[in-house]
Every structure is written in C-alpha cells, then in structure tokens.
Amino acid sequence: MSLNKGIAFIAALVLLLCAGQASDGLVGNQTDDTAQSGDFNGDEMVNFADFLFLASKFGASQGDDRYDAPVDLDGNGMIDFGDFLLFVNAFATSTSGGGGGGSPDRFLYTRQGSDPSWSSILEEKQIPIGTNSSTGITGSIIDVNNEVVEKEPHAFRPIESEINIHTPGNSLIPRREFHKWSRWYQEDGNTQVFRLFDGEHNVRNARANAARIEAFSKKRWNRGTWHEWIGTYTIVKAQGCGIFQVKNSGEDWSIMLVMTADGDVVFQPRRATSKTVLKNMEGKSFDVRIRDNGHTSECYINGEFVGRHDWERPSGRSTFRWGMYVGGKKLSKDALLFVTGATVDPER
Structure with a gap:
C-alpha cells in the first residue's frame, strides 16, 4: 500500500x-x-x-x-x-x-485460520467428483464463546455421541473421521458447528446443488414408540435452507424446520401449510423439541407447541437430521449455525 x-x-x-x-x-x-x-x-x-x-x-x-x-x-x-x-x-x-x-x-465465536474458496478446491482437485471422498477437507478453527452460546436449558447436555455426518463430499461419515471434515463440521464444548461456504454444492453424485452439512442419529424406528430430539439453535450467518428434518428412508421427510436468508424460522409439514414461527433470528438462539413416533410428528419452539403433522410411512424407518441442507437452490453466501446440547431421547 x-x-x-x-x-x-x-x-x-x-x-x-x-x-x-x-x-x-x-x-x-x-x-x-x-x-x-x-x-x-x-x-x-x-x-x-x-x-x-x-x-x-x-x-x-x-x-x-x-x-x-x-x-x-x-x-x-x-x-x-x-x-x-x-x-x-x-x-x-x-x-x-x-x-x-x-x-x-x-x-459468539472467534476464528483461527482461513478457508480456501470452493472454486480453488475444485480447481486443485482436493475433493473427488462422483464418489464419496475418504480424505475429507479441513478448515479454519471456530472457537465458540461457550459462556454466551451454551445457555439453559441445554447448556450442560453433551452432544449426542451416536451420530454420523453428511457433507458435500461424503454422505456417511462416522464420528472417528469427523476431524477430517472440519471445513464443514466441528464440535466445541457442547456445541456443534455447522458451516457452508459460498458456491458450494454436492459433488459425491450427479444431484445438482444440494449443499449440506447435517448430523443424523444412528437410531431408527418404525411406527409405534415415541422418540424425541432436543437442542438449542443459534443462527450466526443465515442462509435459506432446512435446519431440521424428521427423515424416513422410504418416504422422505415428514416435517422440517427451515431457516430463511433473513434469519426467520419456518415450520414446514410435508405437503401442508407452513408457518413462520420466529422472525429475525440471526445472532440469536432458540430452543427446539421434536417428537416423532413413525407416523405423527410434533414440534415445540421455546417450550411452545408449534405444530403436529401426520405422514404415513409404510416403508423405511425414521430418524432425526439436523444442520443445514440447501436442497435444489444455489448457495449464494457463507452460512454458519450452532446447535447446543443436541440429544436424542434424553433422560429427564
């Protein structure tokens, strides 16, 4: 200069x-x-x-x-x-x-290090195209301000241990390999860090766009017994995407929570009317409780009942997925989401 x-x-x-x-x-x-x-x-x-x-x-x-x-x-x-x-x-x-x-x-956090652009990763062939990568991509380190982010009621709940993660480069990553994928997923204290970067998209198969970083429970169920997920979300950098799904292997999802690019939170039951439940949540936190029995799903936000939805699932088994999934849209900016105290079937 x-x-x-x-x-x-x-x-x-x-x-x-x-x-x-x-x-x-x-x-x-x-x-x-x-x-x-x-x-x-x-x-x-x-x-x-x-x-x-x-x-x-x-x-x-x-x-x-x-x-x-x-x-x-x-x-x-x-x-x-x-x-x-x-x-x-x-x-x-x-x-x-x-x-x-x-x-x-x-x-909410500090960052140590830097992250290369998605275009440079592709140009330098750091991730394979058309198959699941086994090498992963590491990234800068996010140091969560745990005293601020980890608030009651889930501040002291450890992160669910029995999970896998899904990134743009691999759909089934076990916990022992999480460290290879720190560009998209990290854990700090009781908080999960989910990141996506401008321009990213799925590369593991031919599906267009579909950028995602999600955790999903290893627990699966058919219709009958109720199962529950709880946790606290903090929207750091908003992006239009799904942030929670009750997902069935045969009949796709039954309910979803959606984050808008403006930081609103929307309850979306499958093939039914959606409704905005929170506005302007970027930089803010909210508590989520989801219940599902393989047919009926219920959603609670900050302790208040939001909605209930029945979705017939005659084949496949259901589970919980959380993080960020952009779907068929292009990812137009960086996104960052924290989830604290994510727990499946908590002991009360």
Missing part, C-alpha cells in the same frame, strides 16, 4: 471514530458475530494491532501474495473500503465496553 493510501486510510478511521458514526451502526445490519471478525490476531480484542494488519493488506485482491481471506470481511475477493467499514464497526463495538477490549459476552 502506498504512503498516501496509508495516510488516507488512517485519517478516515480517526474521523469516523471521532465522529461517533461507527458506534451508530455505520454498516447497518451487522451482528456481534460479524464485529468479532475484526480480531485478526486472535487476542479476543478488535484494536489498533488489528487495524495495522488490515492496513498492511489494504488494496490486495484474491490471488495476490498480500491477500488474506480473514481480512476480506465482506468476502468479495478484495480487501477494500467495504472491509474497512466492517472493521470500523467492529472496532467501535469492541472498544465501547471500556477497558480497551470490550466484553467477550458480545461475541
């Missing part, structure tokens, strides 16, 4: 902060999670050290030696004034709490 650009950059930061514009929401609809992304050195503070690092990268584009993906806060492939505005908002949020660093309670 030239000296003149550097001087202008610093001057702009000083003027904006002194004017108080940053603390008034200069960027608009930014969540606390976005603010924390300005912590480039991982010290849980957004401060002048992070600003200097941003300044050293300013003007770089994807493919340049100076380009650093975590500094590209708006993800447009360039480290430019848009990233500067996001950083200003993060800087103001971090310092407004006093003590120079702000309160960690403001933040």
Whole structure:
C-alpha cells in the first residue's frame, strides 16, 4: 500500500471514530458475530494491532501474495473500503465496553485460520467428483464463546455421541473421521458447528446443488414408540435452507424446520401449510423439541407447541437430521449455525 493510501486510510478511521458514526451502526445490519471478525490476531480484542494488519493488506485482491481471506470481511475477493467499514464497526463495538477490549459476552465465536474458496478446491482437485471422498477437507478453527452460546436449558447436555455426518463430499461419515471434515463440521464444548461456504454444492453424485452439512442419529424406528430430539439453535450467518428434518428412508421427510436468508424460522409439514414461527433470528438462539413416533410428528419452539403433522410411512424407518441442507437452490453466501446440547431421547 502506498504512503498516501496509508495516510488516507488512517485519517478516515480517526474521523469516523471521532465522529461517533461507527458506534451508530455505520454498516447497518451487522451482528456481534460479524464485529468479532475484526480480531485478526486472535487476542479476543478488535484494536489498533488489528487495524495495522488490515492496513498492511489494504488494496490486495484474491490471488495476490498480500491477500488474506480473514481480512476480506465482506468476502468479495478484495480487501477494500467495504472491509474497512466492517472493521470500523467492529472496532467501535469492541472498544465501547471500556477497558480497551470490550466484553467477550458480545461475541459468539472467534476464528483461527482461513478457508480456501470452493472454486480453488475444485480447481486443485482436493475433493473427488462422483464418489464419496475418504480424505475429507479441513478448515479454519471456530472457537465458540461457550459462556454466551451454551445457555439453559441445554447448556450442560453433551452432544449426542451416536451420530454420523453428511457433507458435500461424503454422505456417511462416522464420528472417528469427523476431524477430517472440519471445513464443514466441528464440535466445541457442547456445541456443534455447522458451516457452508459460498458456491458450494454436492459433488459425491450427479444431484445438482444440494449443499449440506447435517448430523443424523444412528437410531431408527418404525411406527409405534415415541422418540424425541432436543437442542438449542443459534443462527450466526443465515442462509435459506432446512435446519431440521424428521427423515424416513422410504418416504422422505415428514416435517422440517427451515431457516430463511433473513434469519426467520419456518415450520414446514410435508405437503401442508407452513408457518413462520420466529422472525429475525440471526445472532440469536432458540430452543427446539421434536417428537416423532413413525407416523405423527410434533414440534415445540421455546417450550411452545408449534405444530403436529401426520405422514404415513409404510416403508423405511425414521430418524432425526439436523444442520443445514440447501436442497435444489444455489448457495449464494457463507452460512454458519450452532446447535447446543443436541440429544436424542434424553433422560429427564
């Protein structure tokens, strides 16, 4: 970066902060999670050290030696004034709490490392096409702010152990291999981390689009005994997709919870009328309880009954799936979802 650009950059930061514009929401609809992304050195503070690092990268584009993906806060492939505005908002949020660093309670997570673009993964043939990958793809590490995210009533419930996961590159990954797939799935404390990235799609077979990262229970059942799933969702980066399914191997799903791109939560019974049950939940948490007996499914959100649906399933067996499934649509932006205390058939 030239000296003149550097001087202008610093001057702009000083003027904006002194004017108080940053603390008034200069960027608009930014969540606390976005603010924390300005912590480039991982010290849980957004401060002048992070600003200097941003300044050293300013003007770089994807493919340049100076380009650093975590500094590209708006993800447009360039480290430019848009990233500067996001950083200003993060800087103001971090310092407004006093003590120079702000309160960690403001933040949902920090990230260590970076993640390559989906196009570069495909170009470099890091994942096979048309078959289940056995090698996986690792990614940056998400450090969940457990004190903030893991709240009652499910804060102290350990993650369900008897699960597999389904990623864009493999449909049946056992727990012993989860570490190979950290680009899409991680666990921190009692919280599951589900991630999808802009442009991703299914590559394990010919099905178009269908990006997903889901956990699913090993437990299966036919019609008869009731089974139950409980957990707390935190929508960090919203994306239009399914986030929970009662899934049957022969008759597909019976009910689904859907997250919209705006962070709304929709209850969707199969071939019946859907209804929005929560609005504007990005950066917020909600509790979910699902019951199913192989024919009838019930849904409760934050302890309130949401809906009941009957779906005949004469063949196959049912189970619970949770995470993110985009379906036939194209994935147009990064998505991030936390699920805390996910438990199948909890002991009361």
